Structure formats: structure tokens, C-alpha cells
Amino acid sequence: MSGPVLVQPRALVVSSHQDEWASGICDCCEDMKQCCCAFWCCPCFACKTTKEFGQCLCLPLLDVFGCVHPITMSMRVSVRHRYGIKGSLCRDCVCSTFCLPCVWCQISTEMKKRKIPTVLSDIFQR
Template identity: 70%
Template sequence: MSWTVSTQPQGESVPYEDAEWMSGICDCCQDKRQCCFAFWCCPCFACRTTKEFGQCLCLPLLDICGCNRPITMSMRLSVRRRYGIRGSLCRDCLFSTCCTACVWCQMSREMKMRELPTVLGDIISR
């Protein structure tokens, strides 16, 4: 018995990158509680943010091994791609290496700001 394929799987479409970050890299004061958490325990904050993004909880712990931050940079790139945010790999690398805690705060704020509420009758929940 042989099967005939009538349609080919389509690749994932990437949105056109024309959006900007909703907050700047140094806008940590928008959420002081989150900023303190990221400053005092960045690995824990990064793991929580990564899990909320839908990736492996322990992935950011790989960044501890060196001076450059490949996981932080990859996560920043993934967030930019998901939300169609303009940017470059060079800037992602620079910010991820020099401002790690600020990058994680920015990504977390972005995910919260772009999260759409679920409407159930009169109840709106996040």
C-alpha cells in the first residue's frame, strides 16, 4: 500500500520586523520588583522568564560557563522574532554581554505587555 502526499508542509512564517521594543533596555524602573529580582538573582529570573517564554527552564544556566551569553542572546533574538521587533544580531550580542540583567528584564516586560488577555464572558483574566 502506498500513500500519496497531496500537500507539502509549509514553513513557519516570520512576521515582518517593523515593531520596536515597548520598553527600553534601561527601563527597569517600570517594574521595580522585577528589576530587583533580576539584579539580585539573575540566573533564577532568567530561568523563570525562559519558562514563561515556553523554553526549557534550565537553559539560561548554560550562560554561567563563560563571559559571553549565548543563551541570553538567543532568547533575545527569539523574542524579537516572535513579536516582529526590529534589531540586529550585533546589538543582541552587545546587550546580552554587557547588560545581562537589563536584557532579561526587557524581555520579561515585553512578554507581559504583549500578552493578550483571555475573555470569558464578563471575566478578563491573564
């Protein structure tokens, strides 16, 4: 016997046209509170943003172990795919490698503007 379903499947955005990001990669100063948090405590901000996106809270901490940031890149790709945003894997890789706090601000801004609902995971509720 299984417990109640806590997470409903999300609709996959399939569109013939692609949108642009709601903010540019260098537009992080538009929200100073978010900008300061991302630049002074990027791991905390990344974990918070990842949790709001519905993924594991500690996932971004795996980026600490190298100069390439696979979790940040995969989160950016995931947000881009979910909303049908123009871009390429190459650009995601470059941004994630050289502009880490900017990428997290961009992801957070996109989620706020598109109003992603928070997903509760049963892992943290037990």
C-alpha cells in the same frame, strides 16, 4: 500510540513593518519588583522568564560558563523575531554581554505587554 498534544503550534509573526521594543534596555526600573529580582538573582529570574516563554527552565544556567551569554542572546533574538521587533544580531550580542539583567527585564516586559501565553511542557508533567 501517542499521548495527547499539550502544545499547539504558534503562529509565526510575519509583518511588513517592524515594531520597537515595549521598553528600552535601561528601562528596567519601571517595574521595581522585576528589576530587583533580575539584579539580585538574575539566574532565577532568567530561568523563570525562559520557562514562561516556553523553553526549558534550566536553559539560562548554561550562560554561567563564560563571559559571552549565548542563551541570553538567543532568547533576545527569539523574542525579537517572534514579535517582529527591529534590531540586529550585533546589538543583541552587545546587550547580552554587557547588560545581562537589563536584557532579561526587557524580555520579561515584552512578554507581559504582548501577553505570551504560558506553554506547558510534558517534560515536567510526568
